[in-house]
Amino acid sequence: MITQEDFFKKLIAHSKEYGFIFQSSEIYDGLSAVYDYGQNGVELKNNIKEYWWKSMTQMNENIVGIDSAIFMHPTIWKASGHVDAFNDPLIDNKDSKKRYRADVLIEDYLAKIEDKINKEVEKAEKRFGETFDKAQFVSTNQRVLENQEKIDAVKKRFVDDLETNNLDDLKQLIIDCEIVCPVSGTRNWTDVRQFNLMFSTQMGSVSEDANTIYLRPETAQGIFVNYLNVQKTGRMKIPFGIAQIGKAFRNEIVARQFIFRMREFEQMEMQFFVRPGEELKWFEHWKQARLKWHKALGIDAKHYRFHDHDKLAHYANAACDIEFQFPFGFKELEGIHSRTDFDLKRHQEFAGKKIQYFDPELNENYVPYVVETSVGLDRTFLAIISNAFTEEKLEDGSERVVMKLPAVLAPYKVAVLPLMNKDGMPEMARKIFDNLKYDFKCQIEEKDAIGKRYRRQDAIGTPFCITIDHQTLEDNTVTIRYRDTMQQERISVNDVNKIIQDKVSLKNLFKN
Ligand code: GAP
Numbered sequence: 001m002i003t004q005e006d007f008f009k010k011l012i013a014h015s016k017e018y019g020f021i022f023q024s025s026e027i028y029d030g031l032s033a034v035y036d037y038g039q040n041g042v043e044l045k046n047n048i049k050e051y052w053w054k055s056m057t058q059m060n061e062n063i064v065g066i067d068s069a070i071f072m073h074p075t076i077w078k079a080s081g082h083v084d085a086f087n088d089p090l091i092d093n094k095d096s097k098k099r100y101r102a103d104v105l106i107e108d109y110l111a112k113i114e115d116k117i118n119k120e121v122e123k124a125e126k127r128f129g130e131t132f133d134k135a136q137f138v139s140t141n142q143r144v145l146e147n148q149e150k151i152d153a154v155k156k157r158f159v160d161d162l163e164t165n166n167l168d169d170l171k172q173l174i175i176d177c178e179i180v181c182p183v184s185g186t187r188n189w190t191d192v193r194q195f196n197l198m199f200s201t202q203m204g205s206v207s208e209d210a211n212t213i214y215l216r217p218e219t220a221q222g223i224f225v226n227y228l229n230v231q232k233t234g235r236m237k238i239p240f241g242i243a244q245i246g247k248a249f250r251n252e253i254v255a256r257q258f259i260f261r262m263r264e265f266e267q268m269e270m271q272f273f274v275r276p277g278e279e280l281k282w283f284e285h286w287k288q289a290r291l292k293w294h295k296a297l298g299i300d301a302k303h304y305r306f307h308d309h310d311k312l313a314h315y316a317n318a319a320c321d322i323e324f325q326f327p328f329g330f331k332e333l334e335g336i337h338s339r340t341d342f343d344l345k346r347h348q349e350f351a352g353k354k355i356q357y358f359d360p361e362l363n364e365n366y367v368p369y370v371v372e373t374s375v376g377l378d379r380t381f382l383a384i385i386s387n388a389f390t391e392e393k394l395e396d397g398s399e400r401v402v403m404k405l406p407a408v409l410a411p412y413k414v415a416v417l418p419l420m421n422k423d424g425m426p427e428m429a430r431k432i433f434d435n436l437k438y439d440f441k442c443q444i445e446e447k448d449a450i451g452k453r454y455r456r457q458d459a460i461g462t463p464f465c466i467t468i469d470h471q472t473l474e475d476n477t478v479t480i481r482y483r484d485t486m487q488q489e490r491i492s493v494n495d496v497n498k499i500i501q502d503k504v505s506l507k508n509l510f511k512n
Contacts, residue, residue, distance in 0.1 A: 002391075008327040011389045012258055014401065018459050020044065020385065021259060033255030033263045040460050041381075043411030043441060045266075048380055049245055051409065051506060052268045055293055056243040059510055063241035063270065064234055068222025070247060074213050077198065079350035080221050080343060081314065082214075087194035089162075089170060090253055093181035094188040100181075101254045102170050102192045106158050109177050111329065113147050120144050159311045167192040197250040199263075215249035220372060222246070223271045224343045227368075228355055231273075238357055238368055239282065241272040245377065257328055259378040266377035273368040275359065276341065282371045283318050283338040290334060290373050291322055294380075296509055297406045299387045305330060315342030322375075324383045333383055334375035341367040384409065388461060394486075403461030404484055407503045412462045413440040414500055417453050419469040421446050429468045432478070432493060436466075440500060458483055464500055 002010075015021040019038035023030040037045050057065045077083050089102040120143055125132045138144050154177060161170045171192045180187055199215040216222065223242045230242050245268045255261050274282045287306065295301055302325075309319040318338040323330045344367050348355045356365045388403045407413065416433040418425035426446055433444040443462070445453050450467065457465055465481040472478050472493070479488045480499065491499065502508065 004327045007389075008258070008386075010391075011327065011386055014389060014403075014459070015041070015385065018403075020460075033252055033261065035259050035262060035378075040411040044384070044405065044409055044461075045377065045381055047409040047411075048377060048384070049268070051509070052293075052375070052377075052380075053243065053245060054506060055510065056241070056270050060241065062236070062239065063243055063272075064230060064236070065243045065245075066223065066226055066230060067246065068219070068226060068244060070216050070249075071203065071213055072216060072221065072225065075350050076221050076225060076347070077214050077217075079346040080224075081346070082198055082217055083196075085314070086197050086217060088197060088253060089167060089192045090195045091171065091174065091192045092190040093184055093186065094190060095186045096181050096184035098181060098183050099253055102167075102174060103158075103162065104254060105174055105179050106154065106170075106177065109179050110151055110154060110158075113151050117144050117147050120147075155310055162311050165194075167194070195251075195253060197252065199249050199251055216247075217250050218248050218374070219244045219246045219267045219269045220271060220374065221343070223269065224347055224370075225351075227271075227273065227344060228353075231357065236273075238359060239272060239274045239278070241270050243268075243270040245269075257326070259382050260326065260328075260331065262378060267374055268377055268380075269372065269374045271339075272371045272373075273357070274371060275362075276366055276369045279338045279340065279369040279371055280318060283320075283336065286371050286373050287320055287322075287336050290336060290375070294322065294324075294333070294383075296512065297384065297409070299383070299406075303383075303387065304333075307332070313337070315339050324379070326382065327386050333379050334373065337372045337374070339370045339372050341369050343370065344368060400455055400458055402458040402483060405461035405463075407463040408506060408509055410461045410463050410504075411441065412443050412457070412460065413504050414464045414466055414496075415443045415445055415453070415457045415462045417445055417450060417465055417467050419450055419467055423470065424473050425468050425470075428472055432466060432468065432496070436497065436500075439497060440504065454481065454486075463503065466496060 020041035022036045022038055024034035024036050025031045056063050090099055091102045092099050124137050157173055198217050200212050202211050203213045204211045223244055248267050249264050252261050252263055305323050307321045307323045312319055316337045317340050320336050321332040322334040324333040344355045357368050358365050388405045390402050390404050392400050416429050418429040433442055436442045463483045467479045476493045477490050478493055480491050481488045
């Protein structure tokens with residue numbers, strides 16, 4: 001059995017070998033936690049964007065999109081609270097000189113205890129079989145109860161420390177939990193310090209005053225500051241949403257796990273503006289709608305779960321993550337927040353401009369409440385490729401690596417392959433390719449034995465291969481090979497387009 005760690009290493013190597021993801025500035029030995037998307041990666045990424053964008057702005061008549069600038073007035077980040085509070089609590093181990101996020105150390109510790117509970121439950125489930133009553137077991141088993149008590153106590157203290165910014169006790173908690181540095185194995189910790197995650201730069205000439213600006217750490221503020229523009233010019237009526245896809249930048253200190261935590265990444269965010277008092281209803285709606293969006297890709301539902309926040313950000317009155325089971329465990333993929341009227345009110349205050357909505361049904365003005373859905377594009381990419389990456393042993397004893405990507409997202413939908421490089425087959429292949437390319441991203445490949453070409457297409461996740469052989473020239477039929485089953489069928493050239501269209505259309509995904 002391959003370990004999750006080995007699986008992840010293989011996935012990273014495969015991503016590079018097949019042009020999905022490269023380390024940034026690799027020929028200069030790389031830039032940490034920054035990645036480039038290669039020729040196949042960019043196609044997959046664009047397809048994910050399209051799926052999200054259309055699901056928001058085309059499938060919902062009351063959601064429109066914008067594309068705001070990365071540079072924004074610096075006061076925006078004062079108003080949003082990022083200048084003062086967009087911090088991570090950091091701690092160093094004095095022996096290994098390694099730096100960690102104090103909150104992550106504690107969360108990992110809690111996850112380990114949770115694992116112990118899960119293992120206890122699994123064991124009992126096996127022992128008792130169908131008669132097993134999980135609820136009764138977790139409420140009576142001594143070891144489970146002790147571990148749960150430990151979790152509750154640490155969680156409570158942890159949340160209190162974060163809420164009151166009690167960094168001394170946060171350090172003490174790490175010591176009390178006997179958390180050791182994974183590298184040195186010691187508990188020789190420094191004090192915990194807060195570290196702001198925003199990158200700053202200079203705009204204009206250096207001699208100008210107040211010219212420090214920030215690279216946006218989230219796209220959401222570009223939506224908030226354009227609320228009035230969009231509402232007025234689009235004559236939008238509440239409830240309505242504004243969607244945006246764009247880059248965000250965070251000086252992540254503990255940057256690891258490939259494209260899971262990057263310093264430059266992309267977010268797909270949607271702010272849904274609602275009547276005050278209706279936000280929790282919409283919060284529930286978007287929680288379910290977003291989970292459905294992920295599951296529609298056909299990834300096993302058991303890889304997703306909701307995680308309600310223990311500690312609410314100062315601006316939120318409800319918050320939940322959709323977590324995905326990455327190769328390194330369940331981690332946040334998307335955040336859904338009920339952000340109240342915090343952001344709009346703060347911009348109203350800092351900009352000195354009224355940001356309100358006149359509700360004709362209620363005949364009153366108010367600052368709208370906001371429900372936000374915010375999903376990392378790169379994390380969605382990682383979730384999809386880690387689910388797709390499959391190593392298979394075939395009946396003839398050989399092996400293949402196949403990316404079982406959802407067909408609708410695959411970089412190439414179809415590869416056109418002349419069986420031989422002679423007898424009119426390449427010309428026929430070109431004719432078919434020239435016809436298909438108007439509808440699909442296709443590849444035409446003439447070199448190497450057909451088996452080798454199939455493997456190459458499997459490795460980048462092409463769902464269909466069309467092979468042109470002698471018979472094609474006689475009766476205008478080709479074989480279509482299905483990536484996942486490797487089965488082949490003989491079909492008329494005239495049917496190729498429709499068969500592929502059915503499988504790769506966003507329309508079918510939305511309708512289902
Ligand atoms: N506007 C709300 C917001 O930015 P967040 O939970 O900080 O909330 C939202 O970020 C999503 O952005 C996360 O769920 C994650 O998918 C993605 N994300 C955040 N930081 C990231 C990073 N350093 N690298 C990659 N993705 C990141």
